[in-house]
Amino acid sequence: MKIAVCVKQVPDSETRIKLDAPSTELDQSSFTRVLNPYDAYAVEEAIKIKEAGTDVEVVAITVGPETVKETIKKDCLAVGCDKAILIDDPALQDADESALATVLTAVLQKDSYDLILFGIKAIDDDSGQVGIMVAEKLGLPHVSTITQLDLGDGTLTAHREIEGGKEVVTAPLPAVLTCQKGLNEPRLPSLPNIMKAGMKPIDKLTCADLGLEAPAAKAKIKMYYPPAARGECKLVEADDPAAAARELARLLNEEAKVI
Amino acid sequence: MPNIAVFIEQRDGNFKKVAWQMLSEAKRITAAAGGEVWGLCLGADATAEAAKYGADKVFTATGDAFNIYNSELWSTAVAQFCTGEKPDLLLIGSTAMGKDLGPKVAAKLDCACISDSVGLTYENGWTVRRPIYAGKCYIDVEPVTDMAVVGIRPNAFVLEENAGTGSAATFSPDLSGVEPKATVTNIEASAGGRVELTEAEIVVSGGRGIKGPENYALIEKLADALGAAAGASRAVVDAGWVDYSHQVGQTGKTVGPNLYIACGISGAIQHLAGMSSSKCIVAINKDANAPIFKAADYGVVADLFDVVPALTEEVIKLRG
Numbered sequence: 001m002k003i004a005v006c007v008k009q010v011p012d013s014e015t016r017i018k019l020d021a022p023s024t025e026l027d028q029s030s031f032t033r034v035l036n037p038y039d040a041y042a043v044e045e046a047i048k049i050k051e052a053g054t055d056v057e058v059v060a061i062t063v064g065p066e067t068v069k070e071t072i073k074k075d076c077l078a079v080g081c082d083k084a085i086l087i088d089d090p091a092l093q094d095a096d097e098s099a100l101a102t103v104l105t106a107v108l109q110k111d112s113y114d115l116i117l118f119g120i121k122a123i124d125d126d127s128g129q130v131g132i133m134v135a136e137k138l139g140l141p142h143v144s145t146i147t148q149l150d151l152g153d154g155t156l157t158a159h160r161e162i163e164g165g166k167e168v169v170t171a172p173l174p175a176v177l178t179c180q181k182g183l184n185e186p187r188l189p190s191l192p193n194i195m196k197a198g199m200k201p202i203d204k205l206t207c208a209d210l211g212l213e214a215p216a217a218k219a220k221i222k223m224y225y226p227p228a229a230r231g232e233c234k235l236v237e238a239d240d241p242a243a244a245a246r247e248l249a250r251l252l253n254e255e256a257k258v259i
Numbered sequence: 260m261p262n263i264a265v266f267i268e269q270r271d272g273n274f275k276k277v278a279w280q281m282l283s284e285a286k287r288i289t290a291a292a293g294g295e296v297w298g299l300c301l302g303a304d305a306t307a308e309a310a311k312y313g314a315d316k317v318f319t320a321t322g323d324a325f326n327i328y329n330s331e332l333w334s335t336a337v338a339q340f341c342t343g344e345k346p347d348l349l350l351i352g353s354t355a356m357g358k359d360l361g362p363k364v365a366a367k368l369d370c371a372c373i374s375d376s377v378g379l380t381y382e383n384g385w386t387v388r389r390p391i392y393a394g395k396c397y398i399d400v401e402p403v404t405d406m407a408v409v410g411i412r413p414n415a416f417v418l419e420e421n422a423g424t425g426s427a428a429t430f431s432p433d434l435s436g437v438e439p440k441a442t443v444t445n446i447e448a449s450a451g452g453r454v455e456l457t458e459a460e461i462v463v464s465g466g467r468g469i470k471g472p473e474n475y476a477l478i479e480k481l482a483d484a485l486g487a488a489a490g491a492s493r494a495v496v497d498a499g500w501v502d503y504s505h506q507v508g509q510t511g512k513t514v515g516p517n518l519y520i521a522c523g524i525s526g527a528i529q530h531l532a533g534m535s536s537s538k539c540i541v542a543i544n545k546d547a548n549a550p551i552f553k554a555a556d557y558g559v560v561a562d563l564f565d566v567v568p569a570l571t572e573e574v575i576k577l578r579g
Contacts, residue, residue, distance in 0.1 A: 013509040013529035017395040026396065037510045097372060098365070123509050125391055127374040129362035132330075136366035141440030142330065144359045157444075161504065162355040163455040165448040167328075171441035181510065182503040218371035218404050222386070225397040227535055233542070233555045241565030248541065248559055248566075249573035256539045256556065258518040259461070259485060259574060 001056045003046045004113045006104055006131070007039040007076060009068040010124040019226045026224045033067070035075035038119025040186035041179040045149060046117055047080035048184060060084040061107055063092060063100055069202060077197035078189035084202040091207060091214030097125070099215040101133035106210040108138060115156075116176045120145050128178070135176035142176040143169045147183050260293035261381050264346035266337065267300040267309060267317075268356050270328070274305055276458070277352030277413040279312040284379060284416035285350065286313025286423060292381045294347070296423055299340055299430070301325040301333055310425020312418070318344075318430040328356050331440050334363035336432035341368055341406060348385065353410040354458070361410050371402035377415040377515070377536070393509035393532035413458045414515055449504070453479075456507065459488035461518045462537070464507055466492035466530075468523015468544060468563050472500035477567045478522060484574040490514065490534075492524045508533035523563045526551030543567065 011031035018027050035043075043060065050056040060076035062068055065088055072084045087103055095103070108116060116138075118131030128144075135142035147166065148159035151173075160167040161180055189197070207214045236251065238244035252259045263285040267278040278298070285296040298309035298317040302325030306317040318340060324332045337360065341349055349364065351357040353375045365372030377397075378388030387400045387409055456462060463485065465478035475491070482489040490507040491500075507514055509529040519537035523544060524530060531554050534540070542555035545562045552558045559566050 011392070013532075014527075015392070015395075016528060017392055019396055097362070097374075098369075101366065123393065126389075126393060126513070127372075128358055129365070129372055129374060132359065132362040133366040133372075136334075136363050142363075143441050144330075145355065160355075160443075162446070163458065164452065165446060167443045168445040168447065169441050169443050175441065181506070216403075218369075219373055219387075219400050219402045219407070221398050222401050223399040225388075225399070227390075227394060227397060230540075230554065230556065233552045233558045235552075236557060236559045241561050242569045244559050244561055245566050245569030245573050248557060248570060249577055251557055252518065252539070252541070253577055256518070258539045259577065 001053060001114045002112065003049060003056065003058045003115045003117065004061055004108055005039070005042045005046045005058060005076070005081065005117045006061045006134070007043065007072070007119070008036045008062060008122045009033045009064055009071045010036045010122050013037065013123060019224055022223050022225050024223060033071060035071050036119050036122045038121060038123070038179060038181070040075065041181060041183045042117035042119050043076055043079060043081065044184045044186040045179060049115070049151065050080060057082050061104065063087045063095070063103060072202060073197040074189055074194055077200040078193040079187055083200055085205060086202055087205050089206040089214060094217055095215070096217035096219050097127050097129040098133060098218045101130050101137060102215040103207065103210065103212065104130065104134050105137040106212050107205065108134065110210070114174050116140070116174070118176070118178045120178045120180045131176055131178040138176070140174055140176050141171040142178070143171055144178040145180045146177050147180050149177065149183065261289065261347040262294045262297065263289060264297045264299055264341070264344065264349045265314070266349065266351040266357065266360070267298050267305045268352055268354060269300060269303040269305065272303045274303070274308060275352055275354055276418070277354065277411060278305070279308070280414070280416040280418050281350045281352065281411050282309060282312035282314055283419040283421065286421050287419070288379060288381050297344065297346060299337065301336055306425055306427045310423050311420050313421045313423040315424045316426050316428055318428045320430045320432055324434055327443050329439050329442060330359055330363055332434055332437055334360055334367060335434060335437050337364045338367040339432045340430055345406065347406060349406065349408045350411050351408060353412050357410060361408050365408040368406060368408070370404040371407040373400050373402065373407060374410040375412050376409050377412050379409070390513070390536060393513050393529070394535045395532045412515060414460065414517070453482060454486065454488045456488045456490055456505065456512045456514055459514070460516050461485045461487035462490050462507070462514050462516045462534070463487050463520045463522065464490035464492065464524060465495060465522050466524030467494045469495065469500070475501055477564070481520070481567055481571045481574070484571045484578070492530050493527070521551050521555070522567055524551055525549045526554055
């Protein structure tokens with residue numbers, strides 16, 4: 001069995017965005033970059049399947065510059081992925097979700113995968129499109145936002161999170177899945193394994209290697225804005241908690257008109 | 260003149276409110292720019308309701324394929340609708356179904372797809388505004404294809420009754436030869452039955468200040484009094500006190516309700532990112548220096564164990 005895990009390096013969730021006024025660019029120079037937290041669930045699930053089975057190979061696939069290699073080594077190869085494929089092509093710098101899906105589809109078509117895993121979304125763009133688009137382009141079934149996975153003989157059963165509950169979904173393999181928090185608890189890499197990960201191969205490809213022209217973006221970012229500024233916090237002053245609660249309820253009802 | 264199609268989501272014949280919000284906004288745009296607002300509903304007739312919020316024409320497709328959501332069948336039908344009617348934009352609510360359907364439809368149509376958006380402007384073409392980094396920053400995006408699929412965050416647009424023509428139209432997609440591939444075999448409701456976080460108009464969240472899982476009931480009681488959803492910070496979820504589906508923040512749900520009440524939440528940047536687009540934010544925390552107060556409109560510096568039950572009582576009195 002062969003499993004692909006498509007991952008992305010993103011600024012970590014503690015990152016502060018420096019943007020005081022609307023701008024056509026976003027300064028990303030100071031960002032600390034990590035594996036997208038949702039992709040860690042995809043990696044962990046693949047490794048769990050590998051550990052439970054025999055002859056399972058897990059390949060991590062990513063698009064980005066040379067600098068993503070450290071993240072791939074530490075958070076994919078050191079925790080159990082067997083190899084990685086890095087598509088590093090400057091022509092992809094402004095790639096949108098659709099362009100990335102086209103590139104990943106071309107990579108995935110070069111081999112035969114039984115299972116293709118993604119995180120539900122990357123925490124930078126918050127789009128959650130690429131996995132589903134790849135499934136469509138490959139003509140494969142997909143289940144998005146899964147919180148449980150059971151593999152059968154040539155089939156899978158997954159729990160998919162929906163409003164107020166879950167759907168139980170079955171699909172034939174090969175299939176594409178997008179992984180949600182709750183699916184598993186991602187392991188941390190051990191120091192010896194981080195050292196050993198350096199020995200595992202990372203194949204580097206360009207669009208030309210895939211027989212592709214770099215696909216054009218279908219949507220373009222024109223402007224970045226800081227969030228709307230909030231006024232001063234109005235502190236509710238009262239002699240005791242009951243009075244504070246009464247005053248707060250009054251303010252929310254009469255002033256803010258939200259309850 | 261822009262024609263805007265709105266996907267009207269239904270499950271078991273219940274329509275999602277975000278559909279009416281999208282119709283309201285589409286009507287505001289076409290009132291100024293011309294063009295028509297179309298509703299599209301698979302599996303139920305939404306014509307009467309959709310007309311109230313401005314739909315000029317409502318397309319209905321019926322058949323067994325639309326009894327329960329299936330990504331392949333539904334996306335094929337929606338893509339056929341778009342190919343046939345050629346709307347400028349297809350708006351789809353950013354719900355569990357919409358987030359699954361939108362990218363699939365866009366891939367079929369090979370058109371732009373813009374997720375989880377909060378603003379639409381039409382002026383010599385479309386500009387779509389949406390948060391990135393869970394709301395630490397916003398972007399304006401322009402589709403470069405003739406048609407675009409745009410996901411719309413629930414509660415981003417104001418609901419407004421504004422009668423459209425509301426003519427009913429039948430739409431008969433050809434689904435012959437389309438394999439369902441992945442199929443839903445069962446739907447299990449979770450316990451509690453509270454309103455969903457991402458769709459709620461009010462959210463009450465608890466943080467580490469609740470001290471233990473047994474005290475989350477305080478948060479739930481206030482949420483119930485307000486008809487609100489119950490949320491939690493990452494600390495509380497990672498400690499195993501509350502199910503992950505309640506997590507608000509950059510690695511959980513992003514919410515933008517009318518009222519967000521943060522109880523015992525210090526206000527880590529990744530949490531603030533997930534709720535900062537809320538229209539009114541209340542912080543209840545005994546630490547006056549907690550960063551949450553910088554993000555809040557109203558603050559109470561006191562122990563949540565005292566204030567939250569008292570606030571619950573006040574809300575019950577107010578709502579009679």
